[in-house]
Amino acid sequence: MAAINRDEVAHLAQLAHIEMSDDELDRMATELAVIVDSIKSVSEAAGDDVPATSHPIPLTNVMREDVVGHVLTVEEALSGAPDAASGRFKVPAILEES
């Protein structure tokens, strides 16, 4: 299995939308390399014949009647937003202006 390096951390930080300084990338790469090394034995633990478990207690789909239940009011939903206008979340520009 490939070790995790600085370039990879930079790419992952971009995917995860977390800005990182050069120092932070260096530190994160070193720390993650140690952690990844210690957990890679997991890939050797189980053979192909072992089924995967996604949830601890097996459950089937939970259904309910198709009626409106408790919902937040618009005011409640927007109460924690950093910016809102006309009953909607206000977001910065989606595209960079050229």
Place this chain on the structure above:
Amino acid sequence: MTANELIRSSASAMAAKLAAKEVSAVELTQAHLDRIAEVDGGARGVHAFLHVNTDEALAVAADVDARRAAGEELHELAGVPIAVKDLIVTKGQPTTAASKILEGWMSPYDATVVKKLRAARMPLLGKTNLDEFAMGSSTEHSAYGPTRNPWDLDRIPGGSGGGSAAAVAAFEAPLALGTDTGGSIRQPGAVTGTVGVKPTYGAVSRYGAIAMASSLDQIGPVSRTVLDSALLQEVIGGYDPLDSTSLTDPSTGLVAAARVGNVKGMKVGVIKELHGEGFQTGVEKRFNESVELLRSAGAEIVEVSCPNFRYALGAYYLIMPSEASSNLAKYDGVRFGMRTLPAEGPLTIERVMSATRAAGFGDEVKRRIILGTYALSAGYYDAYYGSAQKVRTLIQNDFAAAFAQVDVLISPTSPVTAFKLGEKIHDPLSMYLNDIATIPANLAGVPGLTLPGGLADEDGLPVGIQLLAPAREDARLYRVGAVLESLLEAQWGGPILDKAPALAELVKTAAAAKEAN
């Protein structure tokens, strides 16, 4: 009875005094608020609380007193105050998850467990400190400063629920709510000399618990006695249509189990892989004594092997960050929480999001998000996340084989006693190892309880004993736990917390010493 004696009683004893009208709910709540004022604040205070809910707590208490005076039938715990981990959302009080990204955030709704506490008319004392988003084993990763261990103010109270455990150990609250994803209720319980329970996955609704790893997270009780945790789990447990993973089993029989009072004929399994090497000498010694006590009380002790537990930590550190990286994607600087604008350049949503998350998340949260993003990325998914899910099956099989032989399992809760603040903060891997004995229960969804097992000879600090039972058999933990607790307390001549230092003086002396410097 003085206020100081009152706050040291168990929640069930407080409930009895309220019912007998020996004390009012307002007096009881005020005694705890006074204690918080005395020991929690200042440069060297315990710092278990991020928010104290004085006015509402006293109003609820006054309402309980009025209803009781009018002869109304009340819940057994009505008027008994409780603290809530700040990972659980509450109307009327800020919820921060100990993160800068949620500083000052007010939830527009209550968690189901909080609704249940309100229905039982339990005054909410406030919100307790934790590692940011419950990621840590020491509460040092809180964005608002660490909590201190009431046994030694230079030591960690465990984590992530160090605030809830310390609040209960410091007599700032008789009860608290915690959450446990890999040991965050049990390990703090162990290092503070208190009781904590991670119920069966789904036995208590997770609705309103800020998600870290949804297939592992579980809300549970924190207290000073086994019976008190049973009382609290009966209040908060049960089916909730708002949580799709909620079990339909009723939340009953736990208090009765805690009152059975014998373990004759029960089979208790000692997990070979979870003691001995890697466990502190004093922890191992107290653990062995607890096993012998259960034997002397008529339990049959059997050694069992869970060979795949050695992969549990690795599997956990793949599954948990994977789920966390997904769950924490919602902190985008748009819908709630903070928004930080980039220092320069165009203000696009992507750049605002990256700047917000850079400023709002602490190091450990970033580490886990990056690790989770890595484990889930194309090319690594099968080798990491896929393998970890298979290990989960192997661990469930180990539990199934063990529980075919025994009724409950026993191990130390934490391999070590409370370490010094700062000792492991720069070594993530050694911090992760604190949860070696608690993680398997989360991966398999089985319930676990920790109770104090005495003090380690080498440092005089509390040791935790962990009991594990099959899924949906939480009652067994309370039965065995209560018996072991009474046997141990008979030896000690009282609760273990009677041996803790006098905190009020400790906090004052420490603060004065700091000022003199």
